[in-house]
Amino acid sequence: MSVKLLYFAWVREKAGKAEEVVELPENIKTVSDLMAWLRSRGPEYVAAFEQSDVIRTAVDQTHVAHDTAIADAREIAFFPPVTGG
Amino acid sequence: MIRVQQNDFDIGAEIEALRAGRTDIGAIVSFTGTVRDTAPHGGAKDAPITQMTLEHYPGMTEKELTRIEAEANERWPLQASLIVHRTGALKPGENIVLVVTASAHRHAAFEAAQFLMDFLKTNAPFWKKEDGPEGGDWVDARESDDDALKRWDKSDEAAE
Numbered sequence: 181m182s183v184k185l186l187y188f189a190w191v192r193e194k195a196g197k198a199e200e201v202v203e204l205p206e207n208i209k210t211v212s213d214l215m216a217w218l219r220s221r222g223p224e225y226v227a228a229f230e231q232s233d234v235i236r237t238a239v240d241q242t243h244v245a246h247d248t249a250i251a252d253a254r255e256i257a258f259f260p261p262v263t264g265g
Numbered sequence: 266m267i268r269v270q271q272n273d274f275d276i277g278a279e280i281e282a283l284r285a286g287r288t289d290i291g292a293i294v295s296f297t298g299t300v301r302d303t304a305p306h307g308g309a310k311d312a313p314i315t316q317m318t319l320e321h322y323p324g325m326t327e328k329e330l331t332r333i334e335a336e337a338n339e340r341w342p343l344q345a346s347l348i349v350h351r352t353g354a355l356k357p358g359e360n361i362v363l364v365v366t367a368s369a370h371r372h373a374a375f376e377a378a379q380f381l382m383d384f385l386k387t388n389a390p391f392w393k394k395e396d397g398p399e400g401g402d403w404v405d406a407r408e409s410d411d412d413a414l415k416r417w418d419k420s421d422e423a424a425e
Contacts, residue, residue, distance in 0.1 A: 189320055189392035190403045241325035243388065257322060257390075261406030264319065264350060264391025265298050265362050265382060 183250070185218075187228065188259035191235060194228035204250075211237045212246045214256065229258075236261055266346070267330040269321065271353040274363055283345045283365055290344045292371040294378040296364045302357035304395050304404070314395050319352045319361070322390035326350070333384040337366070340380065341373040348381060350391065380417055386410045 181204045187195045208214050215232045218225045229235065237244055238257040250256060276297060284290055303311045330348050337346060345367040355361060364381045368374040393404040 186322070188322055188390070189394070238322070238325055238390070241322070241328050257325070259322070259390065260392060260403065262387065262390055263393045263404040263406055264321070264389050265386040 181251075183253055184255045186255065186257040188257065190260055191228050191258045194224060196224045209249055209251070210246065211239070211244060211248050211250060211256070214250060215246070215258075234260065267327060267334055267348045267350075269323075269326050269330070269350050269352060271351060273351070273360055274349045276360075276363060279347060279349065279363060280365055283347055283367060287344065287367075289369065290367045291369045292374040293365065293367045294371070294374040295366075296362075296378050296382055297360055298362040298382075300355050300357050300359050300361060312397050312399065314357055314397055316396040317355045317357075317361075318394045318396065318401075319350075319355065320392045320394070321350075321352050325390050329389045330385070333381060333388060336384070337377045337381050341366075341368065341377040343368050343373060343377055346377065346381070348385065350385070350389070352391070383410070383413045383417060387414050 182201060183204055184199060184201050186199045187197065192198050205217065208217050215229050215235070219229050235258050237246065239248060239250060239253045240255050276295060280293060280295060284293060300314070300317045302314055304314050305311060330350070334346055334348060337343065343366055347363065347365040349363040351361055362385070364378050366374045366377040366381070368377070387410050394401050395404055
């Protein structure tokens, strides 16, 4: 499954990119699985996803919890807790 | 109505546009968030800020703000509401966000404006980076913002 990943704020800076399209292995079922898989892709991802419990996720532009299934996701975003306003 | 923009906004003009031609409004509340010239960053408790940069998630930002505004309109009898949020590089003293609520009576307008800001602070995908003479830091989310959200818990309302 091909999915677009987006990174914001310090997650973006640490990952060294704002977005990418990846082909997900079959065994990646949840947001947590995806973060673990990303960490295996290189030191920049290890740095970005080190504090994975702090990182917030949106699937197709809706906030979701880390145990959410990502089967039909087209766009998955990772970011720190929001600080607007 | 919601808007995300780089440009500044004119608070007076926004309120005038919102109330133009209407005679059913009895109360208008507005909140403006602005850039402070100091903040706790770079390990210091109160360090000078030279610039603030606001990043956001185009698409989701508009979706979240629309959702939050709809929720406020469901909870309170509002005649009109407006959220304007700026993005990009802002200097101390500049406007960041504007919330305006209009209702027949003041309580709904006051409460809805607070509700909109509390939900915006914890749900809308914006991130602030503060730059000072020593470099830049991403602003940490505040627990007090999460606490502020809890008072709008629907279960609490039912208990009152």
